[in-house]
Amino acid sequence: MSTPAISKTGTADTREKILDAAELLLIEHGFAATSLRAIAAKAEVNLAATHYHFGSKNGLLAAVFHRRIQPLNELRLEALEKLEKSGSPLTVRSILESFFLPFQNPDVISTIPALVGRLHGEPESISKPILEEEFLEVAGRFQEALMKVLPHVDRTDLHWRFHFMIGSMIQILRIQSPMGIDSTPESFSRGIERLVDFCIAGLEQADLGKQHD
Amino acid sequence: MSTPAISKTGTADTREKILDAAELLLIEHGFAATSLRAIAAKAEVNLAATHYHFGSKNGLLAAVFHRRIQPLNELRLEALEKLEKSGSPLTVRSILESFFLPFQNPDVISTIPALVGRLHGEPESISKPILEEEFLEVAGRFQEALMKVLPHVDRTDLHWRFHFMIGSMIQILRIQSPMGIDSTPESFSRGIERLVDFCIAGLEQADLGKQHD
DNA sequence: ACTCTATTCAAACGATCGTTTGAATGAAAG
DNA sequence: CTTTCATTCAAACGATCGTTTGAATAGAGT
Known part of the structure; x- marks a missing residue:
């Protein structure tokens, strides 16, 4: 699936939480050394949410920047x-x-x-x-x-x-x-x-x- | 084991072959995205030779530079x-x-x-x-x-x-x-x-x- | 009430990672 | 020849990777 539309619920901040966590970890360790599991853990979201919202690790990277x-x-x-x-x-x-x-x-x-x-x-x-x-x-x-x-x-x-x-x-x-x-x-x-x-x-x-x- | 002494045999070029391969792959993909297996394959040496000669991936990195x-x-x-x-x-x-x-x-x-x-x-x-x-x-x-x-x-x-x-x-x-x-x-x-x-x-x-x- | 759809979740997939092991190899030293 | 030791080798270790799956959850629309 591609990037979903804006969440119907009020809590659409999962995307933002992932982006925030990914940003900090990317700055600290670089792209290759930052895992989606580390991002999901820091963002306190489920691992699969990263793929649901951004399709792939590269997609998340592009969105972060x-x-x-x-x-x-x-x-x-x-x-x-x-x-x-x-x-x-x-x-x-x-x-x-x-x-x-x-x-x-x-x-x-x-x-x-x-x-x-x-x-x-x-x-x-x-x-x-x-x-x-x-x-x-x-x-x-x-x-x-x-x-x-x-x-x-x-x-x-x-x-x-x-x-x-x-x-x-x-x-x-x-x-x-x-x-x-x-x-x-x-x-x-x-x-x-x-x-x-x-x-x-x-x-x-x-x-x-x-x-x- | 730490870094061994100079090889007794004439073929001490395994070290150099590893360094050469690691250097090229590091330039192309960076440190985190370059695996020891890719290095060993490009150098045409055994995987374990990388640890034998350099102790660890970080040791190889330092030697390359x-x-x-x-x-x-x-x-x-x-x-x-x-x-x-x-x-x-x-x-x-x-x-x-x-x-x-x-x-x-x-x-x-x-x-x-x-x-x-x-x-x-x-x-x-x-x-x-x-x-x-x-x-x-x-x-x-x-x-x-x-x-x-x-x-x-x-x-x-x-x-x-x-x-x-x-x-x-x-x-x-x-x-x-x-x-x-x-x-x-x-x-x-x-x-x-x-x-x-x-x-x-x-x-x-x-x-x-x-x-x- | 029921349906629909977006989202979250636990669990697992196969692949690849750095590292370790223990045996095989072979030239030098006695 | 026998011993010694540096080196090479195939194989496996446990850990972690990106990605996928299918069910669970819940709010919106009719």
Whole structure:
């Protein structure tokens, strides 16, 4: 059976309980190392409920990420469109803030950063379909915007720099840091600010520090 | 039993065959999704040989990474020490090149980039012990060198920027590694060059593009 | 009242997992 | 040759995996 319609009863929260439990376990242990039994136990639901509501483990995985990434992307696109319609000229900074600041939006669940960070670390067979489904459109939109404010950077260069930016983002999104950075909400917000500064410099590349041989 | 001594026979390559097979499967599917049976089958050795030579799956994992990362770090430290003893003043560029260029050293096996990229994506319980064991010293050495050539950047800022640099590195190691589908060694080398440029700008942050509100 | 349908539940399916065992193998040492 | 010991091998251990089944439950519609 495919995903059932909205429950007739008032207690349709089984789906949400499964998603919540799966999300936390995915963040902590990754996809392959998280079992449906562990998810069902943490959610305090029957094991078969995971298949009833999501069809398969992969279906549950897609639902976990979609639930969180969809609102995040909406915030990102709203911020970008608000920028473009404001009349004032766009800057690299304003574009990057539209992209990164939604991570610390109070309406955004605090698990999103770790969840997105984890997603990028999964094997390609798992991450690629979800990344393409959830991020392709938004990434394209922001690259277009960046091209407009960086006319001196050609398409290929910008593509690479955008990738480096995503890599820097993923690094801070991971809760744990091999090099040892504490992870309070304040330090996370400060980290996002530093991320913006780092990526602005990398995207613009003022050609000042260069001293080629 | 712990790891046995060097084989008395000439055919001590069982260990190497297991490491080779494990390396390729780890890169492709990740740690949790790679079984010892798949490794033994690909290596064409008996299943029990994996436990005989490495004690456990985790022991094999550590051996896989250590075999590759140890020479990489030696190249990195050699390049840095050569720089420091050359007499000529260090630059951010020369330091970063000492750090990144070993990835395209001809003596370095082509699987290293993808392997390191994969390692950083594994759950903390797997990646943290290995990252600390293999990268802590080298990361510290290069951060010290960068502090000397970036005296205007305080310790905390440099720590973050180094972190972002590692993130950018991981991104290209995962996406554009020599193991990748549509990536040539040339495009990988070109990517490393772009990575250096991106990180130089991010580390120095010339404060020119800034236009704070 | 009865029917229908959505949901939950305990139980089991076959498959695969990491690990262990104990015997077979074979080259080196006495 | 005999002994020794590192190594390889087939086989099995118990545990856990994703998935399926069929009955039990209960609210909504007629």
